[in-house]
Amino acid sequence: MCKECGCTPKRETLNILEDIMKYNQLQAQHNRKRFEKYEILAINLMSAPGSGKTTLLEKTIDFLSSKYSLGVIEGDLETERDAERIRKKGIPVFQITTGSACHLDASLIHKAMHQLPLDKIELLFIENLGNLVCPANYDLGTHLNVTLLSVPEGEDKPEKYPLIFKVSDLILITKIDLLPYLDFNLEKVGESIKKINPKAKVMALSAKTEEGFKDWIEFLEEAYKNYKQSIVHKEL
Ligand SMILES: Nc1nc2c(ncn2[C@@H]2O[C@H](COP(=O)(O)OP(=O)(O)OP(=O)(O)O)[C@@H](O)[C@H]2O)c(=O)[nH]1
Numbered sequence: 001m002c003k004e005c006g007c008t009p010k011r012e013t014l015n016i017l018e019d020i021m022k023y024n025q026l027q028a029q030h031n032r033k034r035f036e037k038y039e040i041l042a043i044n045l046m047s048a049p050g051s052g053k054t055t056l057l058e059k060t061i062d063f064l065s066s067k068y069s070l071g072v073i074e075g076d077l078e079t080e081r082d083a084e085r086i087r088k089k090g091i092p093v094f095q096i097t098t099g100s101a102c103h104l105d106a107s108l109i110h111k112a113m114h115q116l117p118l119d120k121i122e123l124l125f126i127e128n129l130g131n132l133v134c135p136a137n138y139d140l141g142t143h144l145n146v147t148l149l150s151v152p153e154g155e156d157k158p159e160k161y162p163l164i165f166k167v168s169d170l171i172l173i174t175k176i177d178l179l180p181y182l183d184f185n186l187e188k189v190g191e192s193i194k195k196i197n198p199k200a201k202v203m204a205l206s207a208k209t210e211e212g213f214k215d216w217i218e219f220l221e222e223a224y225k226n227y228k229q230s231i232v233h234k235e236l
């Protein structure tokens with residue numbers, strides 16, 4: 001019971017919330033199975049608004065599209081703007097516009113994935129909505145969670161929004177070309193991320209100057225190779 005106003009959260013409300021999360025988990029497992037049927041490695045990109053997700057994707061496409069078949073699902077509240085940027089690169093893309101919902105969930109991804117030529121995609125990137133809070137709670141059925149933290153956002157974000165860093169396999173510190181203009185100590189931020197999630201990899205890059213970009217590309221290629229091998233083992 002709340003001491004301030006005496007209210008008690010209704011049991012039914014709690015049950016509904018639990019059911020939503022359970023349903024999302026089931027849907028996410030279904031998505032993951034579908035991705036595996038098509039041997040697609042799916043990657044969920046999360047971050048605050050404007051950390052550089054679409055720019056990262058544009059550059060990643062430049063590096064990888066001659067070697068791999070790529071696909072993108074874009075999530076935004078409104079506009080097809082990010083999908084247009086990807087479409088210009090000649091990559092299959094589906095834009096989800098959520099209207100008012102501030103995160104993507106597994107059902108939205110399920111609908112979107114069936115709009116893409118799954119048999120022609122090897123790596124599928126999902127750009128989540130710009131939000132450091134609730135996307136962390138929703139498994140989309142992806143294989144990798146990647147969170148971007150851009151230098152202008154400040155050093156304190158991992159400590160203030162720990163959950164998204166906790167559920168991530170890789171933290172990409174972006175816009176490092178801006179380091180000379182801002183108080184952002186890469187080492188210190190790396191340490192605070194390690195405290196929250198000792199298993200996460202941490203990399204730093206600039207999509208503008210391409211500094212550090214090679215490590216990200218190598219990470220993706222390695223992850224895809226390992227994923228393919230793990231699928232072969234599952235089949236045996
Ligand atoms: N200096 C610098 N600016 C960058 C870099 N990457 C992206 N930007 C700029 O940051 C701004 C936001 O980039 P986007 O790629 O649109 O960011 P986003 O995360 O996709 O944004 P939302 O989808 O709105 O959440 C743009 O003005 C980019 O040009 C970088 O490496 N260095």
Ligand SMILES: [Mg+2]
Nearest residue numbers: 053054082127
């Ligand atoms: Mg974007």
Ligand SMILES: [Zn+2]
Nearest residue numbers: 101102103134
């Ligand atoms: Zn939300």
Ligand SMILES: [Zn+2]
Nearest residue numbers: 030034110114
């Ligand atoms: Zn399905």
